[in-house]
Amino acid sequence: MARTRAAEIAREVTGRELLGAALEVFVEKGYHATTISDIVRAAGVTQGTFYLYFKNKADIFSALLEEYRTLIISGLFDVDVASVKTRDDWLRLSDRIAGFLLDHIKTHGEFMRLFIAETTTIGSCFVDEANAFSSGIMREICRLIEHGICLNLLRDIDVEAVALSAFGALKEVVRQSCFDEGTASAEALIPRVIRSQAELLLK
Amino acid sequence: MARTRAAEIAREVTGRELLGAALEVFVEKGYHATTISDIVRAAGVTQGTFYLYFKNKADIFSALLEEYRTLIISGLFDVDVASVKTRDDWLRLSDRIAGFLLDHIKTHGEFMRLFIAETTTIGSCFVDEANAFSSGIMREICRLIEHGICLNLLRDIDVEAVALSAFGALKEVVRQSCFDEGTASAEALIPRVIRSQAELLLK
Amino acid sequence: MARTRAAEIAREVTGRELLGAALEVFVEKGYHATTISDIVRAAGVTQGTFYLYFKNKADIFSALLEEYRTLIISGLFDVDVASVKTRDDWLRLSDRIAGFLLDHIKTHGEFMRLFIAETTTIGSCFVDEANAFSSGIMREICRLIEHGICLNLLRDIDVEAVALSAFGALKEVVRQSCFDEGTASAEALIPRVIRSQAELLLK
Amino acid sequence: MARTRAAEIAREVTGRELLGAALEVFVEKGYHATTISDIVRAAGVTQGTFYLYFKNKADIFSALLEEYRTLIISGLFDVDVASVKTRDDWLRLSDRIAGFLLDHIKTHGEFMRLFIAETTTIGSCFVDEANAFSSGIMREICRLIEHGICLNLLRDIDVEAVALSAFGALKEVVRQSCFDEGTASAEALIPRVIRSQAELLLK
DNA sequence: TATGAATGAGACTTCATTCAT
DNA sequence: GATGAATGAAGTCTCATTCAT
Numbered sequence: 001m002a003r004t005r006a007a008e009i010a011r012e013v014t015g016r017e018l019l020g021a022a023l024e025v026f027v028e029k030g031y032h033a034t035t036i037s038d039i040v041r042a043a044g045v046t047q048g049t050f051y052l053y054f055k056n057k058a059d060i061f062s063a064l065l066e067e068y069r070t071l072i073i074s075g076l077f078d079v080d081v082a083s084v085k086t087r088d089d090w091l092r093l094s095d096r097i098a099g100f101l102l103d104h105i106k107t108h109g110e111f112m113r114l115f116i117a118e119t120t121t122i123g124s125c126f127v128d129e130a131n132a133f134s135s136g137i138m139r140e141i142c143r144l145i146e147h148g149i150c151l152n153l154l155r156d157i158d159v160e161a162v163a164l165s166a167f168g169a170l171k172e173v174v175r176q177s178c179f180d181e182g183t184a185s186a187e188a189l190i191p192r193v194i195r196s197q198a199e200l201l202l203k
Numbered sequence: 204m205a206r207t208r209a210a211e212i213a214r215e216v217t218g219r220e221l222l223g224a225a226l227e228v229f230v231e232k233g234y235h236a237t238t239i240s241d242i243v244r245a246a247g248v249t250q251g252t253f254y255l256y257f258k259n260k261a262d263i264f265s266a267l268l269e270e271y272r273t274l275i276i277s278g279l280f281d282v283d284v285a286s287v288k289t290r291d292d293w294l295r296l297s298d299r300i301a302g303f304l305l306d307h308i309k310t311h312g313e314f315m316r317l318f319i320a321e322t323t324t325i326g327s328c329f330v331d332e333a334n335a336f337s338s339g340i341m342r343e344i345c346r347l348i349e350h351g352i353c354l355n356l357l358r359d360i361d362v363e364a365v366a367l368s369a370f371g372a373l374k375e376v377v378r379q380s381c382f383d384e385g386t387a388s389a390e391a392l393i394p395r396v397i398r399s400q401a402e403l404l405l406k
Numbered sequence: 407m408a409r410t411r412a413a414e415i416a417r418e419v420t421g422r423e424l425l426g427a428a429l430e431v432f433v434e435k436g437y438h439a440t441t442i443s444d445i446v447r448a449a450g451v452t453q454g455t456f457y458l459y460f461k462n463k464a465d466i467f468s469a470l471l472e473e474y475r476t477l478i479i480s481g482l483f484d485v486d487v488a489s490v491k492t493r494d495d496w497l498r499l500s501d502r503i504a505g506f507l508l509d510h511i512k513t514h515g516e517f518m519r520l521f522i523a524e525t526t527t528i529g530s531c532f533v534d535e536a537n538a539f540s541s542g543i544m545r546e547i548c549r550l551i552e553h554g555i556c557l558n559l560l561r562d563i564d565v566e567a568v569a570l571s572a573f574g575a576l577k578e579v580v581r582q583s584c585f586d587e588g589t590a591s592a593e594a595l596i597p598r599v600i601r602s603q604a605e606l607l608l609k
Numbered sequence: 610m611a612r613t614r615a616a617e618i619a620r621e622v623t624g625r626e627l628l629g630a631a632l633e634v635f636v637e638k639g640y641h642a643t644t645i646s647d648i649v650r651a652a653g654v655t656q657g658t659f660y661l662y663f664k665n666k667a668d669i670f671s672a673l674l675e676e677y678r679t680l681i682i683s684g685l686f687d688v689d690v691a692s693v694k695t696r697d698d699w700l701r702l703s704d705r706i707a708g709f710l711l712d713h714i715k716t717h718g719e720f721m722r723l724f725i726a727e728t729t730t731i732g733s734c735f736v737d738e739a740n741a742f743s744s745g746i747m748r749e750i751c752r753l754i755e756h757g758i759c760l761n762l763l764r765d766i767d768v769e770a771v772a773l774s775a776f777g778a779l780k781e782v783v784r785q786s787c788f789d790e791g792t793a794s795a796e797a798l799i800p801r802v803i804r805s806q807a808e809l810l811l812k
Numbered sequence: 813t814a815t816g817a818a819t820g821a822g823a824c825t826t827c828a829t830t831c832a833t
Numbered sequence: 834g835a836t837g838a839a840t841g842a843a844g845t846c847t848c849a850t851t852c853a854t
Contacts, residue, residue: 007834010834011834014834014835032235035826035827035828036827036828036829037826037827037828045835045836046835046836046837047828047829047830047836047837047838048829048830048831048834048835048836048837049834049835049836050828050829051828051829051830052834052835056828056829057828120319120320120378121233121234121235121320121321122229122230122231122232122233122234122316122317122320122321123231123232123233123235123236124233155403157399157402157403158395158398158399160392160395161392161395161396161398161399162399162403164372164375164376164379164392164396165368165369165371165372165375165376165396165399165400166368166372167375168368168371168372168373168374168375168376169367169368169369169371169372170371171371171374171375172367172368172370172371172374172375173367173368173371176367179330189363189364189367192361192363192364193364193367193368195361195364196360196361196364196365196368197368199360200358200360200365200403200404201403207815207816207854209853209854210815210816210817210854213816213817213818214816214817217817217818238843238844238845239844239845239846240843240844240845248818248819249818249819249820250819250820250845250846251818251819251820251821251846251847251848252817252818252819253846254845254846254847255816255817255818259845259846260845410833410836410837412832412833413833413836413837413838416837416838416839417837417838420838420839432731433731434731434732435731435732436730436731436732436733437730437731438641438730438732439732441822441823441824442823442824442825443822443823443824451839451840452839452840452841453824453825453840453841454825454826454827454839454840454841454842455838455839455840456825457824457825457826458837458838458839462824462825463824519731520731522729523729523730523731524730524731533788561809563805563808563809564801564804564805566798566801567798567801567802567804567805568805568809570778570781570782570785570798570802571774571775571777571778571781571782571802571805571806572774572778573781574774574777574778574779574780574781574782575773575774575775575777575778576777577777577780577781578773578774578776578777578780578781579773579774579777581729582773595769595770595773598767598769598770599770599773599774601767601770602766602767602770602771602774603774605766606764606766606771606809606810607809616813619813620813623813623814644847644848644849645848645849645850646847646848646849654814654815655814655815655816656815656816656817656849656850656851657813657814657815657816657850657851657852658813658814658815658816659850660849660850660851661813661814665849665850666849
């Protein structure tokens with residue numbers, strides 16, 4: 001029925017507007033400082049409407065996080081480990097990852113920043129989301145390193161320790177890119193950080 | 204005067220109690236979720252008393268951060284870079300740093316946890332504290348690496364990028380040690396992470 | 407839309423109720439002694455509701471003052487100076503002013519009382535309101551006296567000084583009418599005070 | 610005993626200091642905005658000490674008012690009505706009163722201002738003090754006018770009404786002198802206002 | 813007398829959430 | 834589905850006052 005259809009669309013639209021507005025406000029003021037009132041004002045709807053779509057602030061934030069996880073993980077899955085054969089492939093791969101990250105920061109940096117900031121807080125209700133995210137990336141990194149070892153490209157290393165280091169390095173450089181004022185220099189560092197980690201691992 | 208003396212002591216004691224209680228509650232519930240009311244309850248004093256000692260929640264949190272910075276920086280200054288001469292010295296130094304960190308986590312893990320968690324929040328009033336802290340540590344790491352290069356111990360590397368990586372690695376492994384459920388295994392990782400980073404850098 | 411209409415009415419009603427309740431409580435206890443809590447209790451709404459309508463206590467007080475200014479100024483503009491030609495007109499005019507004031511006290515005495523009492527407090531945020539009010543009335547009085555001089559009805563006088571005196575006289579007699587226990591006698595004085603001032607000025 | 614004597618003096622001194630400090634703070638911030646804490650800080654003593662001398666804020670304010678009443682009433686009693694015989698005496702007397710007021714405003718203007726402001730507030734605990742003061746002055750004015758009528762100097766007037774007017778005029782001119790920014794011009798008005806009132810009354 | 817730490821009542825204000833329309 | 838007025842709990846903060854020393 002056209003009626004139901006229209007209603008569905010309306011529902012979809014308002015929901016989208018709320019999510020968009022929420023993202024905007026969260027990014028600007030942080031999770032704790034934003035109020036439902038801020039969100040609905042930004043979305044151009046009223047208080048009551050909010051509760052037709054979300055249970056509360058945590059609920060809409062979770063929804064945003066979920067969207068984000070989907071987004072970045074599909075991005076990471078595009079990286080094709082199998083095609084790496086030689087030393088040069090290895091370096092090229094690291095450059096490609098750096099490129100992906102840079103692009104991602106440029107297009108979704110605000111979101112990334114929000115995510116990093118709000119999920120590491122003590123008492124955060126989003127620990128599960130954060131963990132899912134971290135372990136997803138760690139898995140990728142491990143897979144990469146193990147593949148390199150199989151090919152006899154890499155030095156004799158403590159895989160787990162090295163993967164953890166690499167993850168920390170990534171996280172920190174991203175953090176700096178997202179948070180620090182002098183973003184430019186921090187962004188410039190990303191390829192260098194990833195490249196130098198890659199080189200250190202090579203035989 | 205005896206009375207003045209007594210008052211002085213009382214003042215000192217209550218101030219300590221408030222700081223201690225605040226640390227405890229902050230660590231348990233996080234900065235945003237803890238209320239002044241929580242703190243005074245834990246300290247065994249009344250609301251009014253709190254305001255004799257601190258302006259507000261941010262003020263007592265700042266006081267805690269400051270205490271912590273003093274604590275850890277004095278610990279780091281004990282590391283004697285000059286005595287490092289050979290490859291073995293280098294590895295021993297890295298072990299010593301790992302040891303220091305482990306001890307530190309055991310004795311002041313709460314502080315560390317609180318610090319790491321709460322200073323990366325968007326809209327945090329503590330960005331300056333966080334940056335002061337980070338750059339202090341980065342400086343130490345750079346000094347170490349440059350010293351190693353001077354001695355011709357280390358490979359040809361991008362110092363800034365590598366120092367940033369090392370810092371990120373440290374931070375992540377510490378974070379996992381402080382936060383994750385299976386703390387034991389995470390703690391076990393600290394020496395391995397630091398050691399493997401050190402080895403990668405060696406020629 | 408019916409709902410919007412209902413909401414509009416509700417909004418209007420509650421706002422009126424708050425203003426009315428505030429006037430009542432302010433008059434009874436004075437500005438400083440009344441709390442928001444008093445006002446909302448008198449208005450039959452809850453604390454939160456108050457803040458949907460006014461920023462704080464000073465805000466609702468300002469709103470009251472503004473209402474009052476509008477009220478009395480429109481009353482004063484009704485006085486028609488131009489029609490005064492003879493000695494008798496002059497005396498009749500003074501009687502008419504006295505009548506207006508008496509009526510005003512009877513119908514809006516609370517407003518007047520509140521206004522007179524609370525706008526002379528040191529540190530009052532309402533000095534501007536008070537001055538606007540005073541100079542408005544002073545202007546009227548000067549206009550009156552100058553008109554009388556033009557017509558050669560009045561003695562040779564220091565207009566500014568006399569207008570100031572007349573204003574002070576008015577204010578004091580009104581004050582006594584509003585505040586003193588034996589209001590009756592004080593009210594009786596108003597016509598006598600105004601009349602005797604008028605006679606003193608006549609040649 | 611010297612001991613007791615010294616103690617008495619000490620008591621006197623601290624009490625004076627508190628009164629002086631209180632006056633200063635009251636004048637600066639007004640009655641309601643000043644706290645006990647402000648007063649003791651200004652006096653250089655501690656909270657506890659205050660309560661050895663005064664019951665509460667109203668108590669110390671009352672003490673100040675009482676001091677002030679004594680001061681001004683003794684000033685007014687110096688005016689010698691009996692010596693007025695002629696028309697010129699009458700004008701000279703009015704000039705003398707104006708002079709006294711001007712001097713008084715110059716030396717105790719702050720106090721006057723405080724007094725005027727805080728005793729006319731609704732719910733003021735100082736109504737009695739204010740009334741005692743007003744009726745004292747009214748009595749003087751009536752005495753003056755009646756004396757003038759006895760001497761056949763003055764026109765045929767409604768004594769009560771005229772006295773009230775005169776009192777109001779005085780009060781307003783004083784108020785303007787004390788409160789308004791352009792004090793200079795207001796002060797200049799005092800002699801003119803009093804003089805013109807005196808002249809209007811003369812036959 | 814003087815101190816000043818401690819109290820605790822109470823004021824102000826915000827905000828998530830509900831509900832009648 | 835949308836509205837937005839109303840709620841009321843909960844938090845922040847101030848200050849007059851007490852009391853052990």
